Amino acid sequence: MEWIKADTLTLVTLHVNGRQYRAAIEPRMLLSDFLRQECGLTGTHVGCEHGVCGACTVLVNGAAVRSCLMLAVSVTDAEITTIEGLAKHPDFPAVYQAFTENHALQCGFCTPGIVASAMAEVVGQKKKEEEIVDVLSGHLCRCTGYHGIMSALRELT
Numbered sequence: 001m002e003w004i005k006a007d008t009l010t011l012v013t014l015h016v017n018g019r020q021y022r023a024a025i026e027p028r029m030l031l032s033d034f035l036r037q038e039c040g041l042t043g044t045h046v047g048c049e050h051g052v053c054g055a056c057t058v059l060v061n062g063a064a065v066r067s068c069l070m071l072a073v074s075v076t077d078a079e080i081t082t083i084e085g086l087a088k089h090p091d092f093p094a095v096y097q098a099f100t101e102n103h104a105l106q107c108g109f110c111t112p113g114i115v116a117s118a119m120a121e122v123v124g125q126k127k128k129e130e131e132i133v134d135v136l137s138g139h140l141c142r143c144t145g146y147h148g149i150m151s152a153l154r155e156l157t
Contacts, residue, residue, distance in 0.1 A: 012076050016041065017085030027073055032056045034072035035082055043083035043112045047140070054139035057113035058082050064120040083112035091123050095156060102151040106143035114139050118153055127157045 009024040016039055023038040035044045035058070044067055047053035051066040058067045059081040086092055095115055099105055114136070121127075121135045132153045136146065 010073055012073055014039075014072060014076060014080060015078065016080045017082060017088075018079075025072060027071070029072045030068055031058070031070040031072045031075060031080070032067035035067060035080075038072075041082050041084050045109055045112060047109070052140065053110070054113040054117065055110050057116040057139070059086070059116055059120055062120060064117040081116075083115060086115060086119050089119065091119065095119065095123060095152075098152040098155040099149075102148045102155065104144060104148035104152040106141075110139055110141045110143075114141070114149060118156060122153050123156045125157060127153075129154075132157070 008026065010027045011022065011024050012034075013020055013022045014034065016035065021034075021039050023034070025034065025038065032044055032046050035041045036046070044058055045055040046068055047055035049068050051069040054066065056066055056068040057064050059065070060070070060075055060078045062079075062081075095118060099111070099115070105111055117135050117138065122132060127135075132150065136149060136153065141149065
């Protein structure tokens with residue numbers, strides 16, 4: 001873990017999408033804010049800022065996490081993958097196709113978080129209906145009614 005305390009700022013190096021980002025930040029900066037402000041990766045959306053809506057979901061060491069609930073300084077030894085990094089993953093074209101064909105997209109605000117969870121917990125895994133519902137239950141979507149998203153996720157198992 002690399003960090004240096006200087007006045008009220010902490011120097012951190014985060015590994016995001018296979019690239020290193022260094023910045024002097026306040027120790028209380030959230031991972032979601034670091035990704036958007038310091039890395040310029042705006043695909044990670046911030047909705048509720050309480051971990052309820054799932055819009056800020058990213059992968060940390062392959063696990064889906066709410067980036068609005070994590071301090072950036074807490075993941076200096078981790079590999080963070082955002083929607084921008086997932087778009088380069090070999091499984092992403094199948095996810096894109098499933099979401100498109102099942103009309104699982106409307107405004108798109110929740111989509112990056114749902115895709116991150118799908119990539120971590122659904123794609124290529126044999127999931128029962130209840131398990132898919134459980135994965136999706138951590139995400140709020142105000143546009144789709146979830147039917148298309150559920151169909152897309154079913155296709156990906």
